[in-house]
Amino acid sequence: MTGHRGTASIRDVARAAGVSYQTVSRVINDHPSVSPPTRQTVLDTIERLEYRPNRAARALAGGPVQSVTVLASNTSLYGFAAALEGIEEATREFGFVMGVRVVEPDTPAGVRDAVERAIEPAGAIIVIAFDKAGVDALASVPATVPVAAMVPAPTEGEHPARSSVWIDEYAAAKEATNYLLRLGHTTVHHLSIPSWTGATKRMLGWRSALQEAGLSVPKPLLAGWEASWGYEAGGKLAKKRDVTAVLCGNDDIAVGCIRAMHDAGRSVPEDVSIIGFDDVPLAQFYTPALTTVRQDFKALGRVCFAKLLSGLANGTREQRLRYPVAQLVIRESAGPPPKPSHRHATTLPAHGRAVPVNKRAFARLSKEK
Template structure:
């Protein structure tokens, strides 16, 4: 709350208070919160920080009555208990709220195009001003293309349509970082526990893993497929633990990697002394795994925030060309990887 003067009642912070704290004009604050494209990123960040500091909230009901706009963005997401998806949604909600927007979520239990169509249609019926499509959409449809053309839309999770902007992590690079790390430790080849084939992220990671091995002149073992769950990783780990030649495994998600490591322990294979394991995501539990998990980090909350920023610019200027935003992953080395037991002193090619 902001105090007007001694003895007065406290009042909610207003746009002028945000402007004062951010060191900008009230007009600039209004432009930022309206998603105006002609605002420098540094200025936008100062205004958002001031909004968060003061707890400023716009009166969306009054604004909707006066402007006819809903001040709401929609999100289409897959129903899941995955940490990564929850982190993306958190980034979306926090950034949207700071900009004075509400978030309406349409959850789908299926990746079928008909299910995605229904979710997009529900959001359109609610009058959302824009949509973030946060599902791994491999196949589009005429209806999806129509809906995303009529409503400003940003896609993440590797989805693509003809009319949408894209915010994406380079999943091919994530896989190559993981695979090259293991090859640099002297492992002759790297086995792979992949995600579901219908997911674009899984397909890109599988391609990056295969490319890294082929570029290094190494054999490419047959991949095992999981479903992102620790249980599917555990089942794959029971198979890998019984193959004597396995010394290194790249797992397409941290949660599956937890299952792989447990199975390897049960098979009497030590991590990393006998088998090195790398995951993807760097969820909060990764550093508390036994041993702490080497993984490729993805900035989930930042992805959500970036998607909102892109969407608000698209809403403010629908005719502008959407510029894809690519976020580079980062290898985080912990204790689940080590030199191959049979490797010489020098790192192997990678």
């Protein structure tokens, strides 16, 4: 073995197989002009010597890179983390290497830098563009770099070269809203995740359901991604007596909202119905268990990688990819609205059990930020 680093190189394999190093290179890159017996000999030798192509050398020489860097503004929020998990699985399956780089929002220079540093070692990029930071990053990726993106919804004038994937959530948001209306609620409010385009698909689905039912559409609140935003916005909604149903942009927001309702003395689902979005693993264990719209981000991650790969493989077998579809999961956090006769007995809701306004908790949560 020549390489003093312990691993076999392409020339070691060539020598052992009695061919030239170029032939070995052809074999590992599936080049057509290698005779079957030669190919087999080389493959056997590769196996025997436990040879693995060196990524650095390959990248340097301009060969296929087989590594991807994921750009995201966050790695621990459920949607992002689950997507990352799916991408990782897929890269592993295809022998790719996955890198991760967080892109800091709100600093144009930072975004450029992140993109640059992501391109350099990888060659291919996946952008999780659920939020503005991601979209900015996607926009800064030069056209020469293979890229795929996970987006909240298909863009109108989608650049054909920019392949993107998304979860079909419009119908499910509509269904969730209709579900609440069927339960007897006279309207449904919406605590949305932020959107830089003015409206998310889930928001449009919600709006459409209300409009089709001939109802006026309440002003949606853009509440951020985190539970604290849900709590804050929920606190405002809790003050309005006519709010009996809230569709939240994600499960964290829903949890915050439920807590805010609780602290305001309104119980869920007896007084207010709350539906989340995502179906985080814990959703079924909360009390009340969260009625929510399931989104399979892990599958989306896999699909996204597949899309990137099909772009890389330059036109071969561009099989139709199945995009995940969101799906309403009914549990406990939504139910019929309280009886109209009880509407004004705010501190003594339907069940007749007192739910005091939890002032201490309110103070604590405000303090903890």
